Amino acid sequence: MVNGKRPPELRKDPIIGRWVIISTERSKRPTDWNVDEEKKKGGFCPFCPGNEDKTPPEVYAIRSDNSAANTQGWKVRVVSNKFPALQVEGELNRRGEGIFDLMNGIGAHEVIIETPDHFLDLADLPVPQIREIFWAVRERMIDLSKDERFKYILAFKNNGVSAGASLEHSHTQLIATPIVPKRVLEEIQGVRQYYQYKERCIFCDVIRQELQTEKRLVVNHREYIAIEPFAARFPFETWLLPKYHNHRFEDMTYDDALELATIVKDVLKRLNKALETPPYNFIIHTSPLLDQESPEYHWHLEIIPKLTKVAGFEWGSGFYINPTPPEIAAETLRDLSF
């Protein structure tokens, strides 16, 4: 892998128009990222089998043995977050306070416990188990989308303490919000502008170009593709996209879920090997619900290994400085052998 210095570049994210500085002045080889591997400590854990009464009651579970709800025997278990960022009860009550605007923090906040095994990470699980996790996310999205107060459901994962995980037992989260998040609105705006101009989906065009040049391609599976985005904000930021246009994650079939699980495991294993099991976040960007549903959108999953610190410049400008060109990250991940 070549990782020499080259002049800095300013690259524009084609979807939301955010500029990113690709600057190799302080570039590092993958092995230079001083990642502190976070060994799981164990100890009491409310997500472990036997402690089902230490969480709010389950709203969904996959149980192959006909065991009763809120007892052991589950493979994947979904519960409300015990310390939710938003709460389910009540009305929105939009109102003013002088020149300011506010509303009640209505929403839902759920946790998908990915495995009964405290010490396994998502990347360690067998593909069929990962499929069940994404299937649980889909089931919960469909159920929550029936609540007309909710405009959006964001699924995300914080893996590792420095990526914001407060419990080490592997889990994914869902937050349903009464407004469409700003980041998603920006993407939809970009998608629509491009569509008006080209009459094509910009994500589909990005996929076509990445498949053609292969410069930023990580892996190309039958139904899904993994790429390093052209204007990656972070080193080894990786996007997984369905190759065929679809705006809703929830439209996924059970067969698709197996394909998705396969590529997620493939990519996480590559990131773990290249970067020595880094902490990471992933987020699923899907269409808003109901009246704001957006068929022009193209759902995708963004993985962000936690390698750099976001500091004053980023907070102040909305600019990001990425020391690893995505072409180098892609080459590194692509060339790994297992």
Add this chain to the structure above:
Amino acid sequence: MVNGKRPPELRKDPIIGRWVIISTERSKRPTDWNVDEEKKKGGFCPFCPGNEDKTPPEVYAIRSDNSAANTQGWKVRVVSNKFPALQVEGELNRRGEGIFDLMNGIGAHEVIIETPDHFLDLADLPVPQIREIFWAVRERMIDLSKDERFKYILAFKNNGVSAGASLEHSHTQLIATPIVPKRVLEEIQGVRQYYQYKERCIFCDVIRQELQTEKRLVVNHREYIAIEPFAARFPFETWLLPKYHNHRFEDMTYDDALELATIVKDVLKRLNKALETPPYNFIIHTSPLLDQESPEYHWHLEIIPKLTKVAGFEWGSGFYINPTPPEIAAETLRDLSF
């Protein structure tokens, strides 16, 4: 100080329209913030007196003793960053790569070394010294703004390793960019929308309301005010604003600089006392340069103590979850006695 649980609220930033979740479910008292105070280690430092040849040559310095450039004797010293995010030489050369857009990473990246004393922090310095630092920022902004390739100059500070500082010797940075950063554009857009509707500056209106209710007021000095913003993204996020409308930081007089230094020291001492010397970032938001200059804007300085981890939900949504209501942060900072 009362810090009890209350239902979560969604609050809208009146300037850029970003929604924030104020959620006290996981709220903490200031003393619960588990801040690891970062003791300075010393050792070799390129910013220390005697090592002037270990940095690029100085572009500005305050020397009271008529000492020669790039020797000891300075009080404040400005040099180019040895590992710049952007480079000064060359043309922008905007171009396409298929559907993508990029340009050369042209810009300037300078470091303001705030004191010869390795072990002092900005908050420890006497007010006249802090004045000279902000005066140096102003002088460099004025000089860099003569370069017509630059559209914006962002001044910012990373204090402490976990706030992104790579050298512990206290310093502020300047980055001149060939495009106006997204975050600043969003603020200007908001300011203009409000102006079109109300024919008043929204920052001036915010100041008026905060002075009237005093709920989020930290300190009120003669020329500057410090408040906790209504839709604060982070616990103890604090904004310093000139009380009288002005869009350009660089318009500050030498007298103003003393007033600014006074309130900056006051606020940093309060944050240090309340939060046990937290790592922090600050950023100065001023008007863009040249053809994008915006007289409707109102310059200000944002201080962000580094207390929470930004995780998947924030990256995916652009939403922030703030566990400390700004009213409680303001009350805490206001009520401190020294």
